[in-house]
Amino acid sequence: MAMKTKVNITARSNTEFNPSTVKYIATDLDGTLLSSDTNISKKNLEAIERLSSKQISTILLTGRTLYEVPEKLRNAGGVKYIVFSDGAGIWSREDGIIKYEYFPLDTAREIFNALSQYETFIEVYSGGKPLVESKKFNSEQFNYYHIDSDFIPEIFKSRCAVESLAALFDDKSHKTELFDVFFKYETERTECEKRLKAVFGGICITSSMTNNLEICPPGVNKGATLTQLCGELGIDIRNVAVAGDSPNDISAFKTQAKKYAVSNACCEVKYLADKIICSNDENIMCYFEKEFA
Numbered sequence: 236m237a238m239k240t241k242v243n244i245t246a247r248s249n250t251e252f253n254p255s256t257v258k259y260i261a262t263d264l265d266g267t268l269l270s271s272d273t274n275i276s277k278k279n280l281e282a283i284e285r286l287s288s289k290q291i292s293t294i295l296l297t298g299r300t301l302y303e304v305p306e307k308l309r310n311a312g313g314v315k316y317i318v319f320s321d322g323a324g325i326w327s328r329e330d331g332i333i334k335y336e337y338f339p340l341d342t343a344r345e346i347f348n349a350l351s352q353y354e355t356f357i358e359v360y361s362g363g364k365p366l367v368e369s370k371k372f373n374s375e376q377f378n379y380y381h382i383d384s385d386f387i388p389e390i391f392k393s394r395c396a397v398e399s400l401a402a403l404f405d406d407k408s409h410k411t412e413l414f415d416v417f418f419k420y421e422t423e424r425t426e427c428e429k430r431l432k433a434v435f436g437g438i439c440i441t442s443s444m445t446n447n448l449e450i451c452p453p454g455v456n457k458g459a460t461l462t463q464l465c466g467e468l469g470i471d472i473r474n475v476a477v478a479g480d481s482p483n484d485i486s487a488f489k490t491q492a493k494k495y496a497v498s499n500a501c502c503e504v505k506y507l508a509d510k511i512i513c514s515n516d517e518n519i520m521c522y523f524e525k526e527f528a
Contacts, residue, residue: 257493257527259475260286261294261318261461262519264304265386265443266480267497268295270516273389275305282520287313291527293520294318294464294475296457298415298443298483301326301363303393320360321441321451321483322460323412334460337361337410338452344404346414346435346450351401353427354419356380359400360412366403369396380417383444414450424448441483449483458486476527478512478519479504495523 262268269275283293292315295304301319308314317326325334338346350357356376359366372394377387403409418424428440428448437453465472475492477484480500488494488507496508497515505511513522 254526257476261296261477263479264297278518279520282524283313300360320413322455322457337412343411353423356417358415367394372396417447443481443483456486458490
């Protein structure tokens with residue numbers, strides 16, 4: 236979910252750009268497919284099914300955990316795959332979870348300890364669900380850590396409160412697929428990112444909100460996982476359209492897919508886009524239905 240900043244920016248030209256060749260639409264959720272209230276519109280759902288009937292399937296490409304994906308989308312027949320937790324996992328409608336990557340337990344514990352040294356609100360993504368500490372699971376804490384107000388209703392709806400996050404790392408069976416961390420202070424966010432990259436070389440760090448970091452295992456990001464999925468399915472990624480809005484979409488926008496930035500996207504995503512389209516509140520799948528029909 237990127238900050239909604241109005242900018243004047245022109246998408247990069249692509250002389251090979253041909254919308255008629257698109258067979259898959261890989262779309263981000265928050266700030267892209269979902270409306271600003273984090274809901275999926277009826278018009279978008281209907282367009283997904285109509286596109287499917289025309290042999291254009293949808294891939295969800297999200298930083299959310301698997302079970303944060305709205306049920307209506309998980310049940311939509313036109314959604315064939317879900318790339319979740321910034322690429323840590325892939326869910327297939329036919330086969331369930333076909334990929335799942337996570338941190339080694341000792342590494343996850345060390346990262347958690349490092350994050351805990353700052354003024355942070357930590358979410359541990361595990362088993363397709365986001366876990367938070369119960370003592371911080373309230374509006375006062377959300378405001379204290381400057382969590383985007385548009386996203387707070389989603390936190391109440393989807394987070395699972397546990398008594399102690401630290402205790403998770405004493406369980407040898409625990410698997411951390413991603414850390415989502417909100418910082419009270421921007422200076423600490425910057426310092427922490429540099430520290431983590433220096434100590435844990437190769438880990439992927441991105442963001443999707445104004446003051447968070449999303450920390451993934453080495454080599455895990457949306458672009459890498461989408462490329463892997465296309466390779467395993469024998470899909471030419473040049474026949475895939477990617478839609479997004481925020482920094483955690485940049486890796487997908489650096490692939491050979493056709494790139495569509497919503498009008499509310501951040502500058503970096505717009506710069507990499509082949510085309511800038513309507514906003515997330517204007518039913519992007521209806522736009523694509525016209526674009527690819």
